[in-house]
Amino acid sequence: MEIKVDAEEYPNHNDEQKLPLLKDIPTPIADGKTLVQKAISQTFQSTAHLANLLPTGTVLAFQLLSPIFTNQGNCDPVSRSMTAGLVALCGMSCLLLSFTDSFRDKNGNVCYGFATFRGLWVIDGSAILPTDEAAKYRLQFIDFMHAFMSILVFAAVALFDQNVVRCFYPTPSEETQEVLTSLPVGIGVFCSMLFMVFPTKRHGIGFPLSVN
Secondary structure (H helix, E strand, O other): OOOOOOOOOOEEEEEEHHHOOOOOOOOOOOOOOHHHHHOOOOOOHHHHHHHHHHHHHHHHHHHHHHHOOOOOOOOOHHHHHHHHHHHHHHHHHHHOOOEEEEEOOOOOHHHHEEEEOOOOEEEEOOOOOHHHHHHHOOOOOOHHHHHHHHHHHHHHHHHHHHHHHHHHOOOOOHHHHHHHHHHHHHHHHHHHHHHHHOOOOOOOOOEEEEEE
């Protein structure tokens, strides 16, 4: 027994079969960003990697206070002076904390101190290292090298902050904009390579602790 379907009763039956299962997906429009915009976007992505080379507390304080001191980039003479002071203090913090180190006492507590030419000067005086052990923490030439690179890296991070850039350069020329875009990238690449070639063994204030 055959069952016939009346075309008049189901007028859209054949039309539905002819419809494609997937509609044509529109071709995405090509990215129209300029080279400068792409470079700026890349610098923002590199900020987190550069910040790992600096003391955590210093970077966090700078990122929190920068929008406040710069008034979101709309600086007047007072806020510009405050921003300059913030950048100077954070840069000095990166310099000084590069000479700090840490160790664990007999109870497993972490003790911090400043490296000197004689050894490690413990800040709170809660522990005293033996002479042989303290000699391992003496200042070396590489410590001054790392301190100098820390200042350069922080300068690159500060240049990544558009609030700081707009505060000091509200209407930069094309040449200035190119320098502000390319300079921090160059500093970041150069210092990152030096940190990889000459790694530091210190675990100072704001840096990851040693397992020992």
